[in-house]
Amino acid sequence: MSTRYEDFISGLKKRNPHQTEFHQAVEEFASSVFPIYEANKGYCKEQILERLTEPDRIISFRVSWEDDEGNFRANRAWRVQFNKCLGPYKGGLRFHPDVNESVLKFLGFEQIFKNALTGLPMGGAKGGSNFNPKGKSDREVMRFCQSLMTELHRYIGEDTDVPAGDIGVGTREISYLFGHYIRMENRWVGVLTGKGASCGGSAVRKEATGWGCMYFCEHMLNQHGEALGGQRVAISGAGNVALYAAHKAMEKGAKVITMSDSDGYVHIPEGLTEEQWHNLVKLKEEDDGRISEFAENETGVTFHEGKPWGVSCEIAMPCATQNELDESAAETLINNGVVAVCEGANMPCTAKAVERFRHNGILFGPGKAANAGGVAVSGFEQSQNAIRVSWSREEVDERLQSLMKDIHNRCVEAGSREGQKIVDYADGANIAAFQKVATAMHAYGVV
Numbered sequence: 001m002s003t004r005y006e007d008f009i010s011g012l013k014k015r016n017p018h019q020t021e022f023h024q025a026v027e028e029f030a031s032s033v034f035p036i037y038e039a040n041k042g043y044c045k046e047q048i049l050e051r052l053t054e055p056d057r058i059i060s061f062r063v064s065w066e067d068d069e070g071n072f073r074a075n076r077a078w079r080v081q082f083n084k085c086l087g088p089y090k091g092g093l094r095f096h097p098d099v100n101e102s103v104l105k106f107l108g109f110e111q112i113f114k115n116a117l118t119g120l121p122m123g124g125a126k127g128g129s130n131f132n133p134k135g136k137s138d139r140e141v142m143r144f145c146q147s148l149m150t151e152l153h154r155y156i157g158e159d160t161d162v163p164a165g166d167i168g169v170g171t172r173e174i175s176y177l178f179g180h181y182i183r184m185e186n187r188w189v190g191v192l193t194g195k196g197a198s199c200g201g202s203a204v205r206k207e208a209t210g211w212g213c214m215y216f217c218e219h220m221l222n223q224h225g226e227a228l229g230g231q232r233v234a235i236s237g238a239g240n241v242a243l244y245a246a247h248k249a250m251e252k253g254a255k256v257i258t259m260s261d262s263d264g265y266v267h268i269p270e271g272l273t274e275e276q277w278h279n280l281v282k283l284k285e286e287d288d289g290r291i292s293e294f295a296e297n298e299t300g301v302t303f304h305e306g307k308p309w310g311v312s313c314e315i316a317m318p319c320a321t322q323n324e325l326d327e328s329a330a331e332t333l334i335n336n337g338v339v340a341v342c343e344g345a346n347m348p349c350t351a352k353a354v355e356r357f358r359h360n361g362i363l364f365g366p367g368k369a370a371n372a373g374g375v376a377v378s379g380f381e382q383s384q385n386a387i388r389v390s391w392s393r394e395e396v397d398e399r400l401q402s403l404m405k406d407i408h409n410r411c412v413e414a415g416s417r418e419g420q421k422i423v424d425y426a427d428g429a430n431i432a433a434f435q436k437v438a439t440a441m442h443a444y445g446v447v
């Protein structure tokens with residue numbers, strides 16, 4: 001890479017010390033788009049990349065709440081409003097003890113380009129708190145959500161910023177947050193997405209990220225002369241994204257052989273059955289159980305500590321969290337004959353792992369393209385709320401399928417190289433998204 005690139009990255013690191021996740025996301029993106037950036041003198045003069053890596057604003061605040069024993073508690077929360085060139089800010093809220101500004105900046109940065117790829121009018125944002133919802137009662141979660149929204153409501157709005165869920169934030173949390181917003185504002189507007197069906201939510205939002213990821217994976221395989229069906233799929237996570245990716249994989253005739261949580265993974269050599277999948281959904285969504293209990297309750301399922309990447313498979317789908325698949329895991333997957341790796345989570349593969357996949361002819365679907373189905377259906381939820389209609393499951397799924405196909409094709413167009421059999425989806429996603437955002441930034445002038 002050029003001196004200008006090195007200067008750009010070292011400047012970014014100097015301005016944002018210790019924010020390693022943010023550095024990683026920017027480096028991954030900039031390494032794809034820098035040749036285009038440098039070749040466009042206008043972009044350089046207008047400092048498009050320098051401005052694009054500086055959030056519009058970060059709101060940081062304290063959330064005080066009272067636990068069930070009457071103790072005063074306090075957490076930190078943030079909303080990173082990164083870029084609004086393409087539409088109102090849009091992106092999830094994460095509740096997890098590891099949340100900090102670096103994590104939310106990497107997620108907000110990725111969200112700009114993911115949202116651009118959907119073709120819908122959405123800017124990029126992310127937010128959350130270091131609050132740990134695990135082990136908290138419903139009432140404690142409610143009090144926390146209400147306190148968080150008491151502050152956040154000043155900064156969001158249906159045409160300003162529309163948060164949604166992410167790790168630790170599902171329908172329960174969104175309902176508490178939304179209920180408090182409409183109470184304070186005395187207006188019913190689609191200011192949050194991922195709402196329950198009875199509260200104005202969209203059909204298929206819950207399933208959208210996992211289903212969309214599998215649709216994307218199928219397009220990658222088809223593009224390279226292969227069909228989906230019969231492959232062994234190793235999935236990490238057992239949350240919203242993982243559960244519905246697994247179900248779509250099963251529906252398409254693939255065998256889901258692993259699922260995980262932060263304690264370890266389960267191995268199901270014969271593949272998850274429909275009945276087992278329903279039991280797992282109940283365990284995770286209703287009983288707040290651990291994946292180890294799933295192995296205790298089912299036959300043909302064993303629990304193991306660590307990550308699932310040592311299990312031989314043709315498709316790997318990391319659907320839990322960032323940097324959960326490192327270089328040595330990538331090496332093992334490649335040696336075991338993996339064909340495709342599709343990111344359901346955001347940045348689950350380390351930079352070195354991605355490098356391995358790209359240099360070994362493995363089909364690699366980057367998160368900002370492969371997991372865009374969730375935010376896309378959030379966009380559909382905003383549209384339905386705005387025009388006061390509800391589309392059927394069939395209609396939303398059809399729109400989701402067509403949108404995932406469009407994203408895939410945008411990546412193919414920008415990521416195909418003469419003489420290379422394998423499409424570079426990581427480059428393709430970055431370049432296609434950058435072109436869209438940069439064109440808008442250029443048009444707006446000095447903003």
Ligand code: NDP
Pocket residue numbers: 165166167168169209237238239240241242260261262263319320321322344345346371372374375
């Ligand atoms: P959930 O909270 O529903 O599930 C998260 C899953 O990942 C759980 O099984 C959890 O296990 C596991 N996990 C979380 N953190 C860790 C960790 N540090 N180490 C190991 N396992 C971990 O979240 P989602 O399914 O919604 O999100 C998963 C990923 O997908 C995230 O990267 C998110 O940003 C991304 N994503 C989500 C979208 C959505 O619409 N929800 C859309 C696009 C991307 P445990 O219960 O033990 O913590």
Ligand code: 2IT
Pocket residue numbers: 090091092093114162163164165166193346371372374375376378
């Ligand atoms: O990472 C993501 O795309 C999400 N967590 C979903 C964001 C949204 O606004 O639906």
